Amino acid sequence: MAKLLVVGDATVDQMFFVDALPEAGGEVTALRSMLHPGGAGGTMATALARLGHDVAIATRVGTGPFSTLALRHLRSSGVDLSLLQRDERHQTSSVTILVTPDTQRTMISALGASRYLDSAALEAKHVASRDAVVMSAYSLVAGPQREYSVQALAYAAEAGVTTFVDMGSGAVNALQGRLLPLLRGVDYVLMNERELFALTGETTISEAVTGMRAQGIQRLVVKVGEAGSIVVTPELTELVEALEIDDVVDTTGAGDYYSAAFAHAVLAGSDLLRAAWIGNVAGALNTTRVGAQSFELDADMLEEHAALSHAPPL
Numbered sequence: 001m002a003k004l005l006v007v008g009d010a011t012v013d014q015m016f017f018v019d020a021l022p023e024a025g026g027e028v029t030a031l032r033s034m035l036h037p038g039g040a041g042g043t044m045a046t047a048l049a050r051l052g053h054d055v056a057i058a059t060r061v062g063t064g065p066f067s068t069l070a071l072r073h074l075r076s077s078g079v080d081l082s083l084l085q086r087d088e089r090h091q092t093s094s095v096t097i098l099v100t101p102d103t104q105r106t107m108i109s110a111l112g113a114s115r116y117l118d119s120a121a122l123e124a125k126h127v128a129s130r131d132a133v134v135m136s137a138y139s140l141v142a143g144p145q146r147e148y149s150v151q152a153l154a155y156a157a158e159a160g161v162t163t164f165v166d167m168g169s170g171a172v173n174a175l176q177g178r179l180l181p182l183l184r185g186v187d188y189v190l191m192n193e194r195e196l197f198a199l200t201g202e203t204t205i206s207e208a209v210t211g212m213r214a215q216g217i218q219r220l221v222v223k224v225g226e227a228g229s230i231v232v233t234p235e236l237t238e239l240v241e242a243l244e245i246d247d248v249v250d251t252t253g254a255g256d257y258y259s260a261a262f263a264h265a266v267l268a269g270s271d272l273l274r275a276a277w278i279g280n281v282a283g284a285l286n287t288t289r290v291g292a293q294s295f296e297l298d299a300d301m302l303e304e305h306a307a308l309s310h311a312p313p314l
Helices: 040-050 065-070 072-076 112-116 124-128 143-159 169-178 193-200 205-214 254-267 272-286 299-308
Strands: 003-007 011-017 032-038 054-058 094-099 105-110 132-136 162-166 188-192 220-223 229-232 237-240
Touching: 003 040, 003 143, 011 065, 032 040, 032 065, 032 072, 040 054, 040 072, 040 132, 040 254, 065 072, 112 143, 124 143, 132 143, 132 254, 143 162, 162 254, 169 193, 188 193, 188 254, 193 205, 193 220, 205 220, 205 229, 220 254, 220 272, 229 272, 237 272, 254 272, 254 299, 272 299
Parallel strands: 003 054, 003 132, 011 094, 132 162, 162 188, 188 220
Antiparallel strands: 011 032, 094 105, 220 229, 229 237
């Protein structure tokens, strides 16, 4: 069991399943709708705690029923909420998600309280006492939360604490070239193919990977959906194939489960190809439930599915 600090948003996902997206000025009727706990930080923290780790989360929520819902799975999975901040002025962050029959998601984010995470409350010991920091890049976008996150990475570097930073399209679009300097020195950077292209301005994975290496990113993992994920280090660039899943119902949170399981495997001593395979399995399993945190994945279940399916290349 590792001790981890997760820095990122805990939100409420407002999900609407629709036949098609409305035209500008138009209206559609949802086939069904539901509210679920979400947010990259909340989802990674929940997944890591269910995998057996001692997890604390640094996040900020408002008051009222949305905050209760945002924290529901964090509480039930045993995440340490001692670094949780309450905001009396701003509502809990939320994401409105429109899901079409092909499981594609269109999202509208309302950042809310999480953006105001107060860096004055962060002390070096909160980071130095942990084995790793797992961070959502959304935390690096703006406001007091950015100051908190940059300081957390600095404390981690000073203490020799392993760092994982998971990208997000919104973070990449907001920060663009300003994001890369923040990632230098991070031990493991994770992103999807679209984010890689947006961050580098390239149109092929090989050129984009070359660009990331030139920027000093030493260990990069690129999630490529149904194809799996690509591990990039100074020594290798290798694709690890995905776990095939027939009954995909919702991809919300799949990337966050991947990142949590990848960190879990690395901290358990797995090599990076094995860790990427574990991440592929976790992300795929998460797509079989509606909601970012609905699939309750524990370490035994993860290992069982990883062993029953094909192994990563040697």
